[in-house]
Amino acid sequence: MSRINIDAVQKGLILDEPIYTKTGALLLPRGTVLDERRIHFLKNLGVEWVEVTSKLARKSAKGASGRLTRTTAGAGDHENAPDGAGSVHDQEPPEERAFYDLLREDLLLQVNSAVIHYSQQGSHDREMSDLLALFGGLLRERNRINHLLEMKSTDAFTFKHAVNVAVLAVLTGLAMRLSEESLRMVALGGLLHDIGKKKVPPEVLFADGALSPESRRRIEEHTEHGYDTLVRDTALPEEIALMALQHHERLDGSGYPRRLQGKQIHLFSQLVGVADVFEAMTSTRNHRPGYNPVEIVEYLMGASGTLFPERIVKALLDSITIYRIGSAVQLSNGETGIVVKANPQLPSRPVVRIVFDERRMPMRHEHTVDLSQPSHTTLCIVRSYG
Known part of the structure; x- marks a missing residue:
């Protein structure tokens, strides 16, 4: 094993230790064969030193070297293969396959977590x-x-945000009864909608507090950067690039980068845009905590028809659990309780077990209140505690 500077790394060397981001996300596993793309990737991340084996991949593969050489030679043809041709499993050498399988498994674990978190x-x-x-x-x-x-090379937070947005967008699309092909495009567009952030300077992207006008302009450019990156990939439908470009556009023309209005904004872009706002508001950022679910619902409902399409907002709120089972909530009459059951048809009005009265004293006789019932229409949740 040798520790060498990234500038001295040769193509074909094998990682002897995994590489992680500053936030702990795995970037490249042990055993990864370093090619020009991965070396460039590590340099862009600011990685200075790597632990590698002393042998090149071709030599270490011994009897498999001929197969590796042939497969790698064919990989160049795969770059221009039509969408659907050249499966990773079918055409990658074993080392490549292991690397891509690891990234795929990591993504599916995050999808799994997001579905559990958001779905009803x-x-x-x-x-x-x-x-x-x-x-x-x-x-x-x-x-x-x-x-x-x-x-993922941008940072672990951006990657997790993208996965969450994609899952939220697909759940919303399911509620809207979109076709299977449309759902696939929404999922991929959601995953890649922020890819342009890789070109935003880190000191701007991860800045604490309010942004200066210049920093705001640099942030907003990520939509154009993302479109430019994805539209050049001829294997992707143009809708994927449009979602990167338009997910910050708003119905009334107040969005960016092109101040589009109404039907000028693609349906998929509007869908990803609403999911993006919801996920951003629920997440804790460097300069603020996550918003309360009550505040998020009020904002989206208030902006429905002005900033966001009403049917998309309704589909999103109908398809997710707003108040998690076991979370504490305060009602408009001052009583506090625990959410014990969700109402799929009215997600903002769950069943609550009341445990404290309006004076915050323990109830002598706990009871449940189903906020979806006509007898409780005057009650609503005014605060959520997680």
């Missing part, structure tokens, strides 16, 4: 199976995995 109680198993199959099928082509690798 009782529908996990069905939705998990459907969504894992859908996302797994997206990652058969090498170009798509390479795009995701670029996403």
Whole structure:
């Protein structure tokens, strides 16, 4: 094993130790063969030193070297293969296959986590199976995995955000009864919608506090950067690039980068845009905590028809669990309780077991309140505690 500077790394050397991001996300596993793309990838991340074996991959492969050489030679042809041709499993050498399988497995684990977090109680198993199959099928082509690798190289937070947005967008699309092909495009577009952030300077992208006008301009350029990256990939439908370009556009023309209005914005872009806002508001950022579910619902409902299409907002809120089972909530009459059951038809009005009265004293006799029932229409949740 040798520790060498990234500038001295030769093509074909093998990693002897895995490489992680500063936030702990695995970038390249032990045993990865370093090619020009991966070396460039590590340099862009600011990696200075790597632990590698002293032998080149071709030599260490011994009897398999002939097969590796032939397969690698064919990989150049695969770059220009049509979408659907050249499966990763069919055409990659073993080392390449292991690398791509690891990234694919990592993505599916994050999809699994997002489905459990967002989908409604009782529908996990069905939705998990459907969504894992859908996302797994997206990652058969090498170009798509390479795009995701670029996403992951930005940072672990951006990658997780992209996965969450993709899952939310697909759940919303299911509620809207989109076709299977449309759902696949929404899923891939959701995963790649922020790929342009790789070209935003880190000091701007990860800045704390309010942004200066210049920094805001640099952030907003990520939509154009993302479109430019994805539209050049002829194996991707143009809708994927449009989702990167348009997910910050708004119905009333107040969005960016082109201030499009209404039907000028592609349906898929609008769908990913609503999912992006919801996920961003629920997440804790460097300069603020995540918003309360009540605040998020109020914002989306208030912006429905002005910034966002009403049917997309309704489909999103109808397809997810807003108040997690076991979370504490305060009602408009001052009482506090625990969410014990979700109401799929009215997700903002779950069943709550009341445990404290309006004076925050323990109830002598706990009871449940189903906020979806007509007898409780005057009650609503005013605060959520997680």
